[in-house]
Amino acid sequence: MSEQTLTQVPARRSSRLKNALDSDLIYSLRKSPLTMVAAVVTLVLVLSAVFAPWIAPQNPYDPSSLSIMDSFYPPAWEADGDPRFLLGTDDQGRGLLSTILYGMRTSLAVGFASVIFAMVLGVTLGLVAGYFGGKTDSIIMRIADVQLTFPAILIALLIDGVARGLAGSHAYDEIVFGVLILSIGLSFWVQYARTVRGSVIVEANKEYVLAARLIGLGPITIMFRHVLPNVLGPVLVIATINLALAIITEATLSFLGVGAPLTQPSLGTLIRVGNDFLFSGEWWITIFPGVTLAVLALAVNLLGDWLRDALNPKLR
Template identity: 50%
Template sequence: MSEETSTADLRAQMPGAWARFRKSYLLYSFKRDPVAQLCLLIFIIITIAAFGAPWWAPTDPYDLTGIDIMNSELPPMWLDGGDAAFPLGTDAQGRDLLSTILYGTRVSLLIGFGAVAMQCVLGILFGLLAGYFGGIIDATLMRLADIQLSFSTLMVAILVGAIVKASFGNLMFGQVALILLILIIGIAEWPQIARTVRASVLAERSKEYVDAARVMGFRAPRIMFRHLLPNTLSPIFVIATVQIANAIISEAALSFLGLGMPETQPSLGSLIKSGFDYIQSGAWWITLIPGAVLVVLVLVINLLGDWLRDVINPRLHKG
């Protein structure tokens, strides 16, 4: 009974997760980096604005009954001919550009986070298996990763998109475009995370705590996910942050090529594409304003990824 009491007292004296976070080097570094603070603030504002679009967007771009073609290509309200009802102007279909950007940013973020989530699932699983077991499993998975890296995301998207369009038509492609893009980008980019996890597991599997877990009779799945995986999370966080920006860019490129989201369900990439043909006619805002939002979003994510990498790997500053 005394041992149980002493153990309970010891656990009670241990600081909680919030207390450890307040004393962590991560928060210490964040408080002293104004660029990281500004980037996180901008990212939070964009994310809240995008996912809250149904509540505060002036109009619903998916509601065709609320769109008037007579309002097409109106300039932003600060230019001659602008209308205060459309602060950023309208596109060629007469949709309010501000509302369309909010909804489109939400779609781009969903694709970015969804694709990276799939990359992490596949990359962590294959990386743990390759690093822990080695041998033929390691060789097979890494050769599969090499083959996967030889095919670009655009090439995979062209092949899959052509097959889906030929099989189900454009209507079906539009309905499943969001899920399809998440699958394409996620499957195309998993080898980077897998290789990082494998390298970390190779460095950890020969340490004493892993040998102790084997001696205690723990099975391989428990050793991999309960003991090895927590020690590989730091580089995964860095890669995942950067990969979110890469996934958003990939979606924009695919949409610009006509292989991404349809105009009826816009993303930032499809918005840029839909207005590209109207630049020469003077309606520059249809492309440039969504393009500016895309650039800012990708920039702040990349800067946050660079900051996180420097915090997790402070030895990089010594080079």
């Protein structure tokens, strides 16, 4: 490789980075201080959850590291607080800071996985419905219309109840996170399907699709290689907003007792546990997980609203 080529590589990388920083999306982000704060808060919370095993003071999932004598300690700044537990402890002696970090990890994992599942299912069905039309379109859209008549939490509860009845109480604990992902994902696929279907109907009559058909490309190749990249903008917006909804839905299911188990709690489980002691004076057990859930959902929602406006050329 010549010296001139070696000097051109960093220049190209610098040029690509500069173009990315000067893009409309980054410009829109820099023009919105509230969105930047939401992005920083989301990044901090996500990284805290990802690196929870390394930054948490204790492992709340390890019974050998817990002591019942440490239960119900108030936050460290209270008169009876313990410096070892910054946000206090719960009824099992688990430090709330560690438990929130691990619980947020569970909530985010279920939220991301369910959104990905819903997006893959909804986008695929939307592509099929919009591209083929006819009876295929009618069947998929009628199923979507029927599902829209039921609240998402009711569908999730129904799927969870069926899985619990089929698997049994002992086997259910082993598949509970898979059931949560399935139940939440099946509650949100309709939005992706309807949005993608509408975009595909518009794209299917354009010249590049007609040219792809003319040269003999199959429907699957046309749908996923040519049409899909042109309809992903609205899908990303829906996915961002649905992430907050998925986290809240998981927290609701766990609060109702049909979500994450007590041994591996999510934010919803922590709120449910703390709710039992709220009126006896141990307010911190439910307040801190509740505030964390509210801040996380609000930050992700703000990012979703910004992304919707930034990707809509009519609002620029």
